[in-house]
Amino acid sequence: MEWRHRHVLDLDSWDRSELQHILEQTRSMDELLDRPIKKVPALRGKLVVNLFFEPSTRTRVSFELAEKFLSVDVVNWTASGSSTGKGETLRDTAWTLEAMGADAVVVRHGAVGAADYLAKKLRRSVVFNGGDGAHAHPTQALLDLYTAWKSLGDLHGRKLAMIGDVLHSRVARSDIIAFSRMGVKVELSGPPTLMPRAPEALGATFRKDPHDAVRDADIIYLLRIQRERQEEGMFPSLDEYHQFFGADSRLMGSARPDALVMHPGPINRRVEISSEVADGPQSMILGQVRSGVALRMALLFVCLGGVRQ
């Protein structure tokens, strides 16, 4: 298919066939990961800069592995230990990277709109959004979509229950958009203080009782609770959170026994998830990590010329 997205900033304008295309590309890459030698020369000679202004282990490592498996030359540029720490603007950083010949930039930044901004300033390089503030994390959503699709097949008509801090979650925003575009019904639950004002604008509905949300769900998606939110007073205590919204055997008792349990990681045991669920047979958490590498390989391949050529 003719690929029309130069950058991967968010999934707002992606249609179902484009999501499907990426799922299929990811499957090919996933198969590659089973080979004894994983490295292929698909993107040899391309330069990708991983530009991280926020601490991240999983996303950065996952991108780096994906890049290395495709023979990309990788530069890791972190905010600390570079000029950004001394107050260089994002615009100047962007132009510097482009002057160095970056074919693509993977950016993780604490400010909403940072990836969009970078994309507007770069004339040549492709931008992959590795997370901008609480706005979007498109690669996480795509890898989640792939993980679910790999297990369930066609996702149309399925139901996803998402429990937790939707308000502050870029993962939630991108996942809701991705899953609902594939025909999945999305229901949210969590403390009302952690819900966005207009969930219907994202294509989701809010259920006050998490037991109602997980009932009949094919996928139960748990969001990470940042401890700062409790310190800010958004809910009274972590223990109270766990009692009412944590995924433990009680909550799972309301769900179907074959429902998939997903979490973007890193998990807080005994807050949003209990160990029995995290380590149980329904947990897809480690599968998501593997999918992440395959998905990022697929995206790099598609956006950096693998298909266009």
Next chain:
Amino acid sequence: MKILLHNAILFDGVSLFGKETDVAIDGGLIEAIGEADLRGGFDVIHDLSGKILCPGFIDLHCHLRDPGQEWREDLFSGSAAGAAGGFTTLVCMPNTDPPLDSPALVSYVLEKSERSPGSRILPAGCVSRGRKGKVLAEMGKMAKAGAVIFTDDGSPVSDTGLLRLALQYSSWLGVRLMEHPEEKSLTAYAQVNEGICSTLSGLKGWPSSAEASDISRGVSLCRDTGVPIHFTHVSAEDSLRVLREAKASKLPVTFDVTPHHLCLSEENVIEGGYDSVFKVNPPLRSRRDRDALWEAVAEGIVDAIATDHAPWHLDEKDLPFQEASFGIASLECAVAAVLTEWEDRGRPCSLERLLGLFTSGPASILPGEWGGAGAGRIEVGLTADLTVLDPELERIVNVEEWKSKARLTPWNGRRLRGWPVMTMVGGRTVHPVEDIDRGLS
């Protein structure tokens, strides 16, 4: 110098006159209105056929950043920008560095205004010393020096006791208090309207109730003290409900709305890919709020349109949305933006009513010689502060040509219709444009 403005459609501040009229100006004053003898010894004759001659437009709310932040704007660049935008009078906000809270700084603005190239500039003084919201600033001295409004704009007067004191204390000065309505405990870290925009963007939501609750508080104090209060940049339908009720009960409450809240909504933030030109306090609201503002204009409860022109240096504004400064620069296209939106909406109110919001409306808020019965009008004997509008003229906004130091505006590149083409301050033409001056003398 005798000047004749020939064949204009006259808007006198209240009514539009169908028949083309002449206005003669002598010594900076309006000398005569009616049909003039073209041989009457005029030094200059401007043919204004097809154009609307209005009382000079008054902007009750703009940020000219002087003293102390002249890299963003200064009184001279602001004055030139105001004239280009059709404004003869600008009220500059006191959130300068240092804050404009003393008679010396009031005099500084007025003296610099005397030497400025365009609009006259009238200073607003702080309500509280240092704009810190703790104790009253020297309002009496500032009023005597020429401050025309008191406000801590940029911030509300959050301490209710202080706001009440300020109303009571200023009542003998005849200078109105302007509240920036914002309940700060609801807006910490907030970036965009709470609703669709905050939900989709992940940016912290700024609820309407942050504005409406502060207005409710101010209305309550107005009822209590009987002292007039003005609310600036009202943006939300919830606020309008409170204000409508206050006005219905004849309280001395007034308010203004901005061109950007009339012309833009939170959808522009989303569609613009979180472009920081759309970042402003209060935030661009929902489509419903924007419609409600126009309904309020049509209803006649809005007192003024004020720009809240907030220029920033590119380095402070050309940043990712979350890191950029709050504020929209609009002085030079505000009138055209509003006229275009009014036309696009199928003229929700009469042209008289709309033009009144730039003239007699804001004048009624100002004290002394700037306010009262004659201000914002065209009458024989009044100072010749005049604005000429060409309602048909279409022009594309090009921010690079602005007299303002701002280089970002949401309207850049947009085609707007209905532009001020001539601005006259005290009989002096401060914004002459193109082919309007036929030099018939």
